[in-house]
């Protein structure tokens with residue numbers, strides 16, 4: 001029908017002319033920002049690229065092998081879990097298992113046997129996520145659950161570090177095989193500040209370069225993918241704690257900059273502590289969570305049996321999340337609703 | 340985060356949180372207001388304000404004049420209803436209202452007479468910019484109030500609260516500031532915008548009258564920064580008047596009372612449902628309502644027409660049409676806006692953030708409808724609900740600092756008391772949470788359903804006890 005005949009038609013429009021199906025009825029709003037879970041996970045992976053690049057430079061093939069192994073393990077567990085619970089496989093494609101796998105890989109030592117890494121990924125998803133009911137329902141960070149499992153099963157493999165070619169070239173002593181934190185705990189010579197920032201030191205895949213973690217982390221914060229609250233509270237608390245310890249016993253404890261740039265601190269602050277599910281959703285809750293992790297990491301580093309305590313700190317704070325959540329429910333803008 | 344920083348630096352007035360949906364105002368923002376006079380039957384509902392519906396005051400099959408009162412009720416929260424065209428009435432029927440929940444009410448059909456249905460030169464007199472001779476203070480406040488009621492004015496921003504009642508002085512609760520709301524933060528809609536551009540003088544006169552009636556000292560007009568021509572026009576018209584123009588950031592929901600008042604005045608309105616702007620000494624009036632006040636008080640013109648934006652990719656000729664109340668959506672869309680395209684899938688009474696859908700086009704335009712948005716598939720959101728990933732975005736963007744994810748979760752499990760503990764009743768249903776949720780959970784929709792369900796349960800409980 002041409003426009004001319006359209007205009008000549010009687011003005012009133014009976015319902016059937018409104019379109020063959022009538023119109024959709026739905027409740028507003030009718031617009032959405034278009035963000036999806038998948039997109040968020042993609043951005044997290046994107047932010048991990050600088051770290052991955054550095055790991056590739058430092059550890060060569062083992063960086064790839066470990067990352068592939070953990071991700072494969074995580075995806076396999078996710079798919080199996082869906083099969084067993086007769087759910088569709090959409091959660092395999094939402095990217096969350098890939099992120100879990102990648103984060104786990106980045107917190108493993110490069111010399112780890114890939115089959116252990118695969119197992120870690122599987123167990124992390126299975127015990128950390130699926131038993132709780134899948135994405136959004138887990139209490140603990142699945143990557144950290146996987147790492148804890150490996151820590152229990154293969155304690156020796158998880159703390160052995162072998163320096164690689166770039167490290168020896170940078171002057172790391174090949175015989176000590178020590179990570180900076182181990183060196184600090186044993187009061188050995190510490191790597192230089194620039195080595196810590198850049199990352200030519202020993203350590204787990206994603207732990208060595210503070211700068212690469214910072215770049216990726218800031219990207220996440222600026223894009224609004226990660227909340228700024230956890231990293232800020234975490235780094236501030238840990239920094240203050242370390243500096244106070246340094247003032248009290250300057251010989252025994254290196255200062256704040258050392259602790260903030262060594263080990264899993266930067267990576268963990270931006271990538272592990274900001275994981276949505278195990279952390280509180282309330283703004284104040286997130287600050288408390290971050291501060292709690294920062295405090296626990298430093299307590300473990302300075303007084304615990306392990307040189308690094310990120311995993312324990314996260315798992316402990318995860319278990320406290322429901323409590324934190326309850327006490328930090330935000331007050332509405334105009335005050336609590338009067339009954 | 341970046342958006343929040345940029346806003347801080349811009350120095351524009353704003354509130355905390357909120358979202359930045361696409362404006363999509365370009366379809367109609369430059370289209371001048373056109374008069375539309377339907378030839379088909381009007382359907383004038385008796386319930387066009389908050390409060391009890393009016394009773395017809397005329398007999399069926401009566402010839403009536405333009406502007407004659409056809410419905411009224413003796414109740415403080417009410418506004419009379421006028422014949423919006425000259426014509427002949429018929430037996431009262433029942434119609435669906437273009438509002439949330441598709442409420443039904445009585446309506447008077449009106450067949451417009453073939454000649455002179457609308458007064459001559461109506462558009463010119465509606466947009467008449469010559470208000471110089473008007474001396475607002477020569478009217479007594481009571482006189483203004485009476486004339487506003489007689490004019491049938493209700494809040495044209497959508498809340499449809501009777502305007503006279505809002506402006507009536509109450510010695511116990513004095514008002515110090517009159518805030519004119521020209522934010523028009525809903526995407527797509529441009530009716531207020533066009534009126535501010537085309538008749539700013541009338542708005543200023545309405546503001547002076549409303550201020551005088553309410554006994555307020557300060558008067559502020561708030562406009563979002565994305566309407567520079569409206570800001571310009573109002574600034575010019577306000578010369579010589581004691582009026583401030585507050586330029587606000589373009590952010591949704593700037594036009595909500597609970598956002599506009601903190602943004603412009605820095606005062607916090609207590610939470611709904613009990614708290615009101617009056618609690619902090621403010622009265623908020625929509626700019627179109629102010630224009631209506633000027634016409635009602637100075638020219639004795641009743642509220643018969645309003646500017647309706649017909650827009651969206653689903654209509655052929657988007658524009659701003661001065662439409663008599665009671666015009667059917669079908670006729671307005673078909674005859675004024677060129678009809679719907681074949682891809683149209685949704686018709687909204689209002690804009691896309693808060694406008695409810697209408698199931699068909701047989702519903703009439705009523706006093707609170709400032710726009711009709713016809714959307715095609717590509718421009719609407721589709722909610723494929725997935726599990727909440729606890730990202731916290733809904734909390735971080737809720738302008739009222741609520742926890743939408745928790746309220747919605749409680750409602751899903753029919754735990755209405757728990758939902759109330761999370762302050763469900765304070766929610767203004769702005770939809771920011773649904774807009775932002777990456778798991779595509781229709782949070783605001785759940786909350787709206789929960790509030791309705793709660794209300795039903797309350798009334799049932801009252802009925803049994």
Ligand code: SF4
Pocket residue numbers: 736737738739740741742743765766767768769770771772773782783786
């Ligand atoms: S909870 Fe209510 S007030 Fe808050 S963003 Fe959602 S709809 Fe708006």
Ligand code: SF4
Pocket residue numbers: 281726727728729730731732733734743744775776777778779780782
């Ligand atoms: S925005 Fe959606 S996914 Fe994120 S916390 Fe709220 S409900 Fe959950």
